[in-house]
């Protein structure tokens with residue numbers, strides 16, 4: 120199974136996967152809240168392939184539930200007091216609709232990306248937020264799958280927080296630099312994307 124290899128990394132996932140987990144996850148959480156339609160206090164966030172659910176600590180005021188298929192990851196997250204369901208993201212349906220669904224560093228675990236996005240659209244009322252390596256996937260291809268699932272609005276924001284090196288002062292300012300940001304993305308870093316339906320715009 121695709122998730123088995125994560126078991127041995129589970130106990131200290133957040134501490135070891137990120138050079139500066141606080142900086143990385145705080146910035147990710149800020150974009151979860153603000154990119155595309157805003158989230159409001161009390162909104163539910165379903166974090167698919169959540170690992171140990173480390174993102175939860177950076178979303179105070181939101182109702183966070185993680186989903187991960189790796190039993191050791193689930194146990195590690197629960198040991199830290201996070202609410203995590205053990206399930207395959209391709210099949211899981213939450214008991215009630217959620218305002219936001221997120222998928223970080225895991226979009227490639229979709230068995231069928233277009234089908235997964237349609238599945239998520241069935242239970243997500245405001246937006247889907249995910250990250251994407253634009254050197255690995257063409258944004259236009261992903262956008263076509265999003266539109267087929269009913270997510271016809273897309274905001275894609277450069278995310279210039281290094282994962283395995285210390286954050287570089289000032290680099291984040293370049294996220295909004297247009298052509299410079301696009302040149303940087305040809306070499307490194309990812310996009311964080313929010314997708315939603317125009318029908319939910321008010």
Ligand SMILES: C[S@@+](CC[C@H](N)C(=O)[O-])C[C@H]1O[C@@H](n2cnc3c(N)ncnc32)[C@H](O)[C@@H]1O
Nearest residue numbers: 122125168169170187188189207208223224228
């Ligand atoms: C690279 S880690 C990302 C963890 C977390 N989202 C983060 O950004 O730190 C990928 C995670 O996806 C989980 N995973 C892989 N395939 C999955 C599936 N089909 N359903 C649910 N979780 C899955 C793994 O167990 C692992 O925890």
